[in-house]
Amino acid sequence: MNIFNFDSRAYRFLEKITDFLLLNMLWIIFCLPIFTIFPATAAMFGVVRSWLRKEEPSLTRMFFKFFKDHFKQGFILGIIWTCLGVLISFNIFVGFQMDGSLKNVLLPTLIFIGVLFLFTSIYLFPIMVNYKNNGIGIIKNSFLFSISHPLTTILGILMLTVVVLATSVIPLSFLVLSSIVAYFNYYLCSKSFRKVERQKNISFKKEVS
Template identity: 40%
Template sequence: MNSLNNRLYSALDTIVDLFLLNLLWVIASLPLVTFFPATAAMSGVVRNRILQKETDGILKSFLKMFKENFKQSLTISIFWILLAVFLFIDYRLIYPGTSVVQLILSIILAIGILLFSSTSIYLFPIMVHFELSWKHVIRNAFLFSLMNPVLTVLLLIIVGAGIALLYFYPVTILFIGSFTAYTIYYLCQMWFNQLLNMKVTD
């Protein structure tokens, strides 16, 4: 009975912390230019929670992670926004169109958008888990998205579902960010552990 109560208390404590973390993430993301640093901070707090390295409160941990990842995440955000704008301009130039050339360009663009989206999923888990330069964060995120296509598709579905919920039910902004980040990092951590075990075995 005590064991059940302890697990219930732990689950409720995690849910409350995730709500608070989501609130901090929303507030920190309001200037928009701080979206990447805020998301990196949220991912860092989630990582510490999953790995049971959380020694400070949610607020203190979030501010610490925000400061630690600010420069690198902001640098990546500039590069990522430029790349997103480039893809959007290509989309506007290609569509609408029915020629063979436009069809080929459309396929290439679709692959580019898929790779961009897949790489984006891994940016923050890799950023907070490994000590890498911003260039290597992007490179490893790209490689990881190709190395485990099943996980990549699953993560894309999770993010897509989160975006759909937010679109149809805006009230989900109260929790969708941190719960999505928790799920994504949890699955990525399993993948990181598998890679580590493979490396040790070799």
Template identity: 30%
Template sequence: MNILRPDSEVMEFLGKATDLIILNLLCVLCSIPIITIGASFTAKYYVSMKIAKGEEPSAVKSFFKSFCLNFKQITPVWMVELLVLLVLAFDWYNLFFGMARSMPIPMRVVLAVITFLVWSIIYCMFPFMARFQTTTKDLVKASIVMAILNIPRMVLIFIVTFLPYIICAWYIQWGLGIWILVTTVSLYYISKEFDTQLEMITKGEDENESRNNEAC
């Protein structure tokens, strides 16, 4: 049957889905030491954005290639980010269980906005680091700009990122199967979104370089 041919659309779809499942599992396993989360997410998006773009990288080989390549630079950045996230987590804990339970609603909204912006900036760093070789300073600046200029898109990515865990908690008896299915779909969607944004940045840089060459 044609659908069983290696180059058929069905087999290509199944191949991509399998690679995305492998990526999610590798990312979880390699994030267990906590300190490696930055490198793990960077490696995951390095491969998933290639898959979303229609390329066919070796999921495992490409993942560990990116992991090793970016570990040294992204890990110190991730440790600072982790410290910031822990501070925010402590604030939210106080808000629900501690002395901050009487915090006025406007202050709660401010905390929610700050938390979302910090999460967005951190999340933008991983695909940006996966696509470009840049300094840590430029990585942080670019991630801030990328997150702020794409607030509506980051809201959708935020929802899609945490939706699998909400669904798993709701249907805990089928948790693993739901997690595999929903995280596979969400990873593909998020990778598509990030790839589109980073492609626009790449085109913009190429156009600027062309203008500069013409001016010279």
């Protein structure tokens, strides 16, 4: 089989792998200043959203557009979410150092808050690129989706766990896994979005009738 046949499955497969590699490299480059991690991640999710919607203009042009469109919101939300994550992690660490009955009450509460933080994080970027919301709206809707669609949330966490484990064993896997996980994470979340949108549409029709 001639892999250079543009209509062949092998060529399309290689083309898609190349797209994922390029997207991952763009994401890594734009994350290098550190403070741009959230806008760069939003741009990556914006690109995979376009792929899933069969909108496929220039990958580089798409990435730059989404990075520009979500820079301010992503930057501010990144500061808020990072500070919140650090605060929760610090309190859990302190909770483990405690002794007595206070630890038995406080530590489970802190861990529960940490789990909710992690759950909400799964939906954060899909919500950001799929709906027009302010920062508080993104966090609120991410939280509501995470608890109302637990299976998607758990699958998202499992994918992140696999990436962390794979990267720790094979560091170079990081060069492609991030964009692939973003793709499947958005794919799973988009199913939840469509389900809720269909339910709202049905409710609206019932109210009108």
